[in-house]
Amino acid sequence: MHLLVCGGTGCRASASDSIIEKLKSEITAKGLQDEVQVIMTGCFGFCEKGPIVKILPDNTFYTQVKPDDAAEIVAEHVIKGRKVNRLLYVDPENKEHVSDSKHMGFYRKQIRIALRNCGFINPENIDEAIARDAYQALGKVLAEYKPAETIDIIKKSGLRGRGGGGFPTGLKWEIASKNKADQKYVVCNADEGDPGAFMDRSVLEGDPHTVLEAMAICGYCIGATQGLIYIRAEYPLAIKRLKIAIEQAHEYGLLGKNIMGSGFDFDITLRYGAGAFVCGEETALIHSMEGLRGEPTNKPPFPAESGFLNKPTNVNNVETFASIPVIILKGSEWFASIGTEKSKGTKVFALAGKINNVGLIEVPMGTTLREVIFEIGGGIKNGKKFKAVQTGGPSGGCLTEKHLDTPIDFDNLIAAGSMMGSGGMIVMDEDDCMVSVAKFFLDFTVEESCGKCAPCRIGNKRLFELLERITKGEGTMEDLERLQNLCKVIKDTALCGLGQTSPNPILSTMDNFYNEYLAHVNDKKCPAGQCKSLMKYVIDPEACVGCTACARNCPVNAISGERKKPHLIDTAICIKCGACIEKCKFNAISIK
Amino acid sequence: MSHIKVELKKEQVAKLKEICKSFNNEAGELINVLHKSQETFGYLPAEVQEIIAKELNISVAKVYGVVTFYSFFTMLPKGQHPISICTGTACYVRGAEKVLDEFKRILEVKVGETTPDGKFSLSCLRCVGACGLAPVVSVGEKIYGRVSPDGVKDILKEYE
Numbered sequence: 001m002h003l004l005v006c007g008g009t010g011c012r013a014s015a016s017d018s019i020i021e022k023l024k025s026e027i028t029a030k031g032l033q034d035e036v037q038v039i040m041t042g043c044f045g046f047c048e049k050g051p052i053v054k055i056l057p058d059n060t061f062y063t064q065v066k067p068d069d070a071a072e073i074v075a076e077h078v079i080k081g082r083k084v085n086r087l088l089y090v091d092p093e094n095k096e097h098v099s100d101s102k103h104m105g106f107y108r109k110q111i112r113i114a115l116r117n118c119g120f121i122n123p124e125n126i127d128e129a130i131a132r133d134a135y136q137a138l139g140k141v142l143a144e145y146k147p148a149e150t151i152d153i154i155k156k157s158g159l160r161g162r163g164g165g166g167f168p169t170g171l172k173w174e175i176a177s178k179n180k181a182d183q184k185y186v187v188c189n190a191d192e193g194d195p196g197a198f199m200d201r202s203v204l205e206g207d208p209h210t211v212l213e214a215m216a217i218c219g220y221c222i223g224a225t226q227g228l229i230y231i232r233a234e235y236p237l238a239i240k241r242l243k244i245a246i247e248q249a250h251e252y253g254l255l256g257k258n259i260m261g262s263g264f265d266f267d268i269t270l271r272y273g274a275g276a277f278v279c280g281e282e283t284a285l286i287h288s289m290e291g292l293r294g295e296p297t298n299k300p301p302f303p304a305e306s307g308f309l310n311k312p313t314n315v316n317n318v319e320t321f322a323s324i325p326v327i328i329l330k331g332s333e334w335f336a337s338i339g340t341e342k343s344k345g346t347k348v349f350a351l352a353g354k355i356n357n358v359g360l361i362e363v364p365m366g367t368t369l370r371e372v373i374f375e376i377g378g379g380i381k382n383g384k385k386f387k388a389v390q391t392g393g394p395s396g397g398c399l400t401e402k403h404l405d406t407p408i409d410f411d412n413l414i415a416a417g418s419m420m421g422s423g424g425m426i427v428m429d430e431d432d433c434m435v436s437v438a439k440f441f442l443d444f445t446v447e448e449s450c451g452k453c454a455p456c457r458i459g460n461k462r463l464f465e466l467l468e469r470i471t472k473g474e475g476t477m478e479d480l481e482r483l484q485n486l487c488k489v490i491k492d493t494a495l496c497g498l499g500q501t502s503p504n505p506i507l508s509t510m511d512n513f514y515n516e517y518l519a520h521v522n523d524k525k526c527p528a529g530q531c532k533s534l535m536k537y538v539i540d541p542e543a544c545v546g547c548t549a550c551a552r553n554c555p556v557n558a559i560s561g562e563r564k565k566p567h568l569i570d571t572a573i574c575i576k577c578g579a580c581i582e583k584c585k586f587n588a589i590s591i592k
Numbered sequence: 593m594s595h596i597k598v599e600l601k602k603e604q605v606a607k608l609k610e611i612c613k614s615f616n617n618e619a620g621e622l623i624n625v626l627h628k629s630q631e632t633f634g635y636l637p638a639e640v641q642e643i644i645a646k647e648l649n650i651s652v653a654k655v656y657g658v659v660t661f662y663s664f665f666t667m668l669p670k671g672q673h674p675i676s677i678c679t680g681t682a683c684y685v686r687g688a689e690k691v692l693d694e695f696k697r698i699l700e701v702k703v704g705e706t707t708p709d710g711k712f713s714l715s716c717l718r719c720v721g722a723c724g725l726a727p728v729v730s731v732g733e734k735i736y737g738r739v740s741p742d743g744v745k746d747i748l749k750e751y752e
Contacts, residue, residue, distance in 0.1 A: 010722040013735035047724025195680030198721030233627060233664050234720065272627055274662030277718070291622035293661040309620075352682030352723035359724060390681065426681045440684055444718075450661070555697060575697075577690060577741060 001036045001078060002056040006119065008043030008205055009198075009237055011051040015067055016040075019051055022070035027078070036078055039128075042206015044119035045360040046106055049089060054101070054119070061101040062087040092356070092378060105357075106376055111338065112362045113346045114162075114199075114322035118206030123241050126248035129209040135254050137328035138213045138220075142262040147177060147221045154221075154324065157332035158344030163189055163280070163317030164392070164421045165497075166343070166410040169324075176222040176304040176314040184224035185313040186215050187303075188321055189285060190231040190238070193277040194393030195444070197424035199348040200318035202360050204231070204238035207322070208245035212255060212268055214321035217328065219266045222314050227268040230285050233275065242270060277394075277448035281496050282307075282315040284450065295452045296496035317422070319348055339365035343409035353390075353426040354381045363408075370404040373427060384429035388512070392421030394441045394448075395501030397508025398434065417508045419501070433530035434513040435520055439467040441505035449498065456499030459490040463506060470517065472533040473524040480517055484510065532576045535591045541566035543588035550580035550589060598637045605643060607632060612647035619648045622658055626665055635669045671706045671713030673751050678728040680719030687740070688727040692716065694741040695729075698748065711751070 005011075005020050023038045044052045049063035053073065060083055062073065069087060076082045088097040089104055101107045112118075121128040129135075141150050155170030176184065188211060192200040204211060215227040231239055246268055249255040257265045271289045278284045279294040286308050288294035307313025323345060327335045336344045343365040349372065352358050356378035363372060369389060373379070380386050388398040397418035399406075406412050410420050428437065442464040451457045466483050469475045487503035494500045510517060519525050526534040539550070539559075544566040551559040551567055558574040561567030569580070569589075581589045600608075611628045615621035625644055630636055636659050638652075645652040659665045677683075677692045692703070695714055699707055706713040722728050725737025729747065736747055 009720065010724045013722050013725055013728075013737055047722070050724060192721075193718070195684075195719040196682040196723055198719070198723060201721045234717065272624060273664075274623055274627065275664035275718075276662050288623065291618075291620040291624075291658070293657055350723065352726065353685045358682075358726070393681070424681070426685060428685055432685055437685075440681070555694075575693075577693065579741065582742075 003036065003038045003073075003078075004041045004054040004056065004119065005038065006042075006044050006050060006052045007040035007123075008047070008050075008202060009235075010043070010047045012237070014051050016051040018067040019053065019065055019070060022067045023053075023074065026070050026074040030074060030079065032074075032078065039122045040124075041121060042118040042123050043202040043360060044101075045110075045115065045202075045362075046101075046104075046357065047360065048356065048358040052119075053087075059100045059102070061089060061099060061104070063089050105378060106359065106361070109367065109371060109376055110362050111346050111364055113326050113335075113338075114203060114319045114348055115206070115360065115362045116326065117210065118202055118360075121207065123206055123208055124244050126209060126245065126252060129207065133325070133329060134209040135213050135249075135252075137325035138216050138254070139260055141217050141220060141328060142260055142264055147223065150217065150221050150328070151177060153328060153332045155332075157327045157335040158339075158342075159320065159323055159327060159335065160343060160410060161317060162319035162323070162347065162422070164395070164419065166420060169316060169320055172304065172316070173218060173221050173314060175302070176224075176312050179305055179312040181312050183226065183309075183311050184222055185308045185311060186218045186222065186224045186227040187282075187285070187289070187308065187313055187315040188215055188227070188229040189280065189282065189315050189317045190229055190235075191273045191280045191285060192232060192235075192318070192422065193280045193448075194422045194424045196352045196426050197350045197393060197422045199350055199360055199423055201235050201238050203318050203322050203348075204235070205241055208238075208242050209249065210325055211242075211318055211321045212245055212249055214324035215268060216255065216259065216264075216266045217324055218314060218316065218321070220264055222312070224312075224314070225265045225267065227266060228271050228289060228308070229268060230271045230273060230279070230289055232273045234273075239270065239272070246270075276450070277444075278450045278496070278498050281498060284496070285315065286313060293450070295450045296498075298495065319423075340407060340409045340412075342411055347408070347420070347423055349423045349425050351377050351425050351427070354384065354429040354432075355379070355427040356381055365409045366407040368405050368407055369399060372408070372425070373404070377427065380427065380429050384431065386427070387430050387432060388428045388434065388437075390418075390426040390428065390437065390505075391424065392419035392501075392504070393424050394444050395419060395497065395504055396421045397504045398428075398437065398512060399508075400512045417511055418504070431528055431530065433471075433526050433528035434509040434516050435467060435471055435526075436528075436530050438506045438509045439464065439471055442467055442502070445498070445502040449502075453493075453495035453499060455490045455493040456495065456502065459486055459494075460499070460502050462486060463490070463503065467506070470520045471526070471531045473520065473531075475521045477521060480510075480521060529591045535576060536571055537569050537574055537576060537578075537580065538590055538592050539567050539569055540588045540590065543586050545586055545588075547585070549583045549585065553579050553583045555579060598639050600639050600643070604633070608640060608643045609647055612644060617647055617649070619650050622648060622650070622655065623662070626655075626659060630665060635666045637667060668704075669706070669710075670715075672711050673731050674713045674715065676715050676717045676730045678718070678720055678722075678726070678730075679716045680723070680726075682719070682723035683727040686726040690741045691727050691729065691739050691744060694744040698744060712748075 284296040546564040
């Protein structure tokens with residue numbers, strides 16, 4: 001019997017470490033340590049219900065487990081074979097307990113390729129990875145295929161870069177393989193900077209060997225013996241597991257000199273990011289790896305010609321690499337049979353925001369937003385109304401009700417005014433002000449702009465200031481026009497991908513929610529009630545019973561009034577924090 | 593850029609040189625050297641940068657340029673308990689701003705500052721990837737999930 005406990009960042013923050021400890025000590029106390037194993041795995045994906053404990057072989061899926069539940073799980077499930085019902089997932093529709101994750105709405109529509117091993121293996125044990133086919137694809141490539149044949153398989157599979165751009169991976173490898181040089185480099189871009197996207201981290205934490213294997217395959221194809229993983233310093237757990245994986249692969253002769261006796265050498269080292277979003281852009285990333293400021297440069301020359309230390313360099317994203325070994329083993333036709341005409345395979349999305357099932361999902365390309373948000377995601381939190389979903393991070397846009405039935409793929413999302421990006425999906429409800437959302441992203445861009453080119457450095461700052469005026473109720477119709485014009489100029493003239501896409505959040509919210517902009521400018525009102533400057537908290541004297549709950553909870557003492565008499569808010573002192581509304585049991589306080 | 597004048601002790605200088613040497617004094621390893629140095633000293637004052645520049649045989653301006661480019665590096669010492677509020681998109685839509693406002697109000701510091709007693713420093717970070725727990729706050733190594741403005745004073749109480 002195996003007890004799998006999620007060891008991803010989210011679940012560890014909810015004490016999955018001590019769950020493992022307690023399970024182990026309970027099992028040892030009962031003398032079962034030879035028959036029952038407790039294994040820490042990578043992320044299961046269903047972060048909303050974490051920490052998760054899965055029991056094999058009967059596939060029982062326990063949710064929101066606490067360290068104190070360990071004794072009951074061992075006594076009841078392990079020893080007596082009775083499921084602990086209170087820890088099972090409850091289907092929100094028919095209120096029944098579901099014990100097998102296969103039957104949960106969250107998992108039913110998913111096909112896991114890049115995430116295939118996450119939640120199944122102990123990422124710190126290479127034997128478990130090998131038992132699930134790790135390094136088999138590398139062995140097959142080294143023994144049976146020439147580099148060009150391997151590249152051909154990747155080309156035919158139709159795999160496109162998962163980092164956001166969607167450039168055909170096979171073609172990228174082919175270009176790098178044709179450039180002659182004494183040294184070439186394979187780089188894995190693990191600088192996952194889009195806020196709200198955590199798929200790369202989960203792959204690295206849950207299945208690091210698949211990335212190492214794919215990088216070695218890429219090295220063989222393009223003629224490189226050196227691999228580098230550029231990873232964010234904010235991901236200490238992923239770094240730790242990568243280091244362990246590299247060491248173990250060395251011990252097994254799966255990295256290093258003369259891999260599997262084939263005569264092919266390949267080694268991988270880690271390089272750390274230091275908190276700069278722009279370093280996700282490949283030329284900036286390369287500069288950062290060289291120890292410089294992470295500023296992008298003009299392309300061409302592309303990294304495939306002149307990249308790291310001016311040598312041909314192939315840069316791919318983590319999720320792209322994670323798909324490679326499966327394609328080699330199962331064939332390009334199998335991969336190409338999944339997905340849409342121009343976007344093959346699956347895509348991992350990080351569902352977050354105001355959605356019931358926050359987590360990491362992998363679905364075939366072509367799945368609709370409705371299926372993702374309402375079937376897998378379980379709909380909007382607290383029964384609120386869906387307003388928009390933001391895809392593509394700070395470079396993407398907001399999609400609305402009318403896009404819900406659009407099949408998700410690279411081209412459809414661009415046509416709808418957003419983009420795939422790395423796969424973050426932030427769901428918003430009726431309480432979110434779309435002008436504020438645009439401002440939030442511009443604030444991000446202004447801070448993350450490297451400052452090299454004027455359109456991005458100065459232009460985005462001006463965009464942010466215009467949005468700030470609008471959210472304060474100081475905007476004019478001319479400001480809206482100025483906003484639109486400036487967006488177009490920045491898109492056309494910025495140097496790199498960051499600047500060229502930074503106006504997208506504004507353009508897409510203006511396209512889809514122009515009325516909200518107008519309400520801020522003309523009526524000086526924020527329809528969603530989020531812009532502080534445009535709202536006022538008022539107590540209805542008829543409804544107020546004078547219970548003093550609001551006055552006691554006001555952090556700035558802005559509320560006055562005698563007990564059992566209607567209270568009054570001093571708007572000059574009020575900081576609009578909303579604490580009073582939350583405490584009022586009589587619905588006497590409203591935002592005007 | 594405000595910074596505090598520090599005088600490095602002999603053994604601190606030796607430690608820095610040792611760090612540089614462990615990366616073969618290569619200029620290309622600057623970022624790794626800075627990571628390691630910040631891990632050791634807690635922050636990167638000008639005096640530390642000067643030694644690194646000398647050891648790697650590059651200009652101080654270049655080191656300073658890199659230190660100020662990346663948000664991970666800091667030239668000011670952090671508080672005893674560094675507080676970071678995640679301001680990633682998922683946390684933002686679940687109310688991280690209100691949580692941040694509450695920290696600012698109670699501690700009477702701005703983002704990037706340290707309380708006068710050196711106990712707490714306040715900073716924002718972009719997404720730790722625990723979006724299921726949004727909004728997320730971290731104090732030192734410990735992560736707090738689903739934080740509400742009300743819960744802020746309870747978190748601070750733990751460190752009194």
